[in-house]
Amino acid sequence: MPLLLLGVRDELTGRPWQPPARHWPGSPLAGGLDEQAGGTWLALHPGIPRVACILNTRGPQAPPGTRRSRGELPLRAAADGRQALHELAGQQPILARYDPFILVCADLSAVLALTWDGRRAVLEDLQPGTHVFTNAGHMYPPAGPEQVPDAKAAHFGPKFAARRPSGDPATTVKDAWGDWLTLADGDGLSVTDPAAIIARRELPDGRLWGSTSVSLVALGPGGLRYDFQPVPGDAPTWYPVSL
Numbered sequence: 344m345p346l347l348l349l350g351v352r353d354e355l356t357g358r359p360w361q362p363p364a365r366h367w368p369g370s371p372l373a374g375g376l377d378e379q380a381g382g383t384w385l386a387l388h389p390g391i392p393r394v395a396c397i398l399n400t401r402g403p404q405a406p407p408g409t410r411r412s413r414g415e416l417p418l419r420a421a422a423d424g425r426q427a428l429h430e431l432a433g434q435q436p437i438l439a440r441y442d443p444f445i446l447v448c449a450d451l452s453a454v455l456a457l458t459w460d461g462r463r464a465v466l467e468d469l470q471p472g473t474h475v476f477t478n479a480g481h482m483y484p485p486a487g488p489e490q491v492p493d494a495k496a497a498h499f500g501p502k503f504a505a506r507r508p509s510g511d512p513a514t515t516v517k518d519a520w521g522d523w524l525t526l527a528d529g530d531g532l533s534v535t536d537p538a539a540i541i542a543r544r545e546l547p548d549g550r551l552w553g554s555t556s557v558s559l560v561a562l563g564p565g566g567l568r569y570d571f572q573p574v575p576g577d578a579p580t581w582y583p584v585s586l
Contacts, residue, residue, distance in 0.1 A: 382414020
């Protein structure tokens, strides 16, 4: 399976959502549903196959009066492919309606990332290898000696690169992902560790923010698999999504 993706969703824990399914009538797309805004954080088009996911990143927020939900962007990217990212990159007035984001679209021919920081859009073709995106941006591998990866990328980037699993759609979740399951479950780090990818924080207003689900996706010419963990860090909750 030439393309493997791990996505951890961090969100306010009280925000309602539904696990991956075909939530959008008339669409072939599958993904988790954000009940508040109707979009998703990761969308899969099984027929291509193609996957798209989004991360929040840093920068000025969109004006409240015109703000749109970023959750609609993975649906557009999964449906239309890299063309959607190229179109978005050239539409500054439309981008200005979204809070900053990183949108990744991947199929078997290429992986493209669009970063919008609230001021400018940057497109990046990802080369073969292991890449780590965090809310700070494309953190692994470092772009050069002057770039210092954040704690998450510094801890996990080399470990994911060293332990590439098969992603075989014909086997069990455990056999398909091997050591990546240990990493995806947090690699033993505390949820408050700056390097943790399974995180949890209590905000000053009393609300809880943290990791609310984890996805593993494998795409190959002979098939695909989509595995989901609705309780991050709880190994027995992993299950394959029916496509």
